[in-house]
Amino acid sequence: MMTPRRRERLLGLTALATLLFTPPLLLMADRIENGIWLPVYLFVVWGIVIGLAAWLLEGHAED
Template sequence: MKTSGPKSRKTERLMALVAIALLLFCPPVILVVDRFPTSHIGWLPLYLFIAWAIVIGLAAWLMEHRAGR
């Protein structure tokens, strides 16, 4: 039985967040970012920091977001 409502919607959004996190941190994407042609700047640490901050921010927003607002 599928329940409808805010609880089901929240679960779907959290599952989508997990899928986004898996895509952001999958090895092919990380390898592409690591091989950006630059002179002296390493983009991998910056990418990892920003991607992790996005995942944490979205998780916090999804957990604190209320349907009544």
């Protein structure tokens, strides 16, 4: 069963991921250095989101 605290953290992660993948931030990454940084930005942000989700969903004894 998911605790309310874990649910709040996952909702926060969803909000953060939504913010990081909004078009204004993607366009900023696309315009830096002739579009070289967009794939790097997408890869890094996607990895961070997956890593945080794995960390949050892994069962912790204190939750």
